[in-house]
Amino acid sequence: xAGVTQSPTHLIKTRGQQATLRCSxxxxxxxxxxxxxxxxxxxxxxxxxxxxEERNRGNFxxxxxGRQFPNYSSELNVNALELEDSALYLCASSFHSGSANxxxxxxxxxxxxxx
Amino acid sequence: SQQGEEDPQALSIQEGENATMNCSYKxxxxxxxxxxxxxxxxxxxxxLIRSNEREKHSGRLRVTLDTSKKSSSLLITASRxxxxxxxxxxxxxxxxxQKVTFGxxxxxxxxx
Numbered sequence: 711x712a713g714v715t716q717s718p719t720h721l722i723k724t725r726g727q728q729a730t731l732r733c734s735x736x737x738x739x740x741x742x743x744x745x746x747x748x749x750x751x752x753x754x755x756x757x758x759x760x761x762x763e764e765r766n767r768g769n770f771x772x773x774x775x776g777r778q779f780p781n782y783s784s785e786l787n788v789n790a791l792e793l794e795d796s797a798l799y800l801c802a803s804s805f806h807s808g809s810a811n812x813x814x815x816x817x818x819x820x821x822x823x824x825x
Numbered sequence: 826s827q828q829g830e831e832d833p834q835a836l837s838i839q840e841g842e843n844a845t846m847n848c849s850y851k852x853x854x855x856x857x858x859x860x861x862x863x864x865x866x867x868x869x870x871x872x873l874i875r876s877n878e879r880e881k882h883s884g885r886l887r888v889t890l891d892t893s894k895k896s897s898s899l900l901i902t903a904s905r906x907x908x909x910x911x912x913x914x915x916x917x918x919x920x921x922x923q924k925v926t927f928g929x930x931x932x933x934x935x936x937x
Contacts, residue, residue, distance in 0.1 A: 714867070745927075747865075750929065751929055752829075752913065752926070752927040752928050752929040752930065753868075753913070753927040755924075755925070755926075758921075766921075798865055800867055800868070802867075802868075811855070811856060811873070811875075811917075813858065813870035813873060814868070815870070816867030816868045816869070817867050818866045818867045819865070819866060819867055821865070
């Protein structure tokens, strides 16, 4: 069974550009979560998608957005990139939506560097 | 501030020794989970302990939870070089994963 896959592995952008990150959840998982992990910080919750809908978002500006496709894969878009957006972006999926009693399965992440 | 805070921030031990990491949190929780992260990659779920449980084992891992002290510990026995990673606790205070908070982790180095 394939795990959560993310692409690209690394992404280098300049300030002001847009970045698009992609995630494919484990087959059968409908919930996709996006987290930002900046250097030296814990994981910060960004977005939660389930059944194609955005269910919740963390304390991030609107230039962080995304969507979930009918096949449950997801895309994270970051517009007007700033230097502090440089971080590891992790996608995770779970089987049951909204419940934190099920473990999360994480992808290997996309390392975004903003120059 | 982070709900879950791991201690110590870094730990270096010899292969074969036991490693103990602690996690403290501030509010009541439904469950607490421990995850491992290798070299800035994705996190791998290790163990989940519910608020009504006091201890849980999984292979060489032992997790305890003391809700009166709002703390948890992760013990790795007979450590191996492959255990070198960062370990995070994640606390669920209700409201699903969008409300789960992760600490900044304990960086464990196991020296062969």
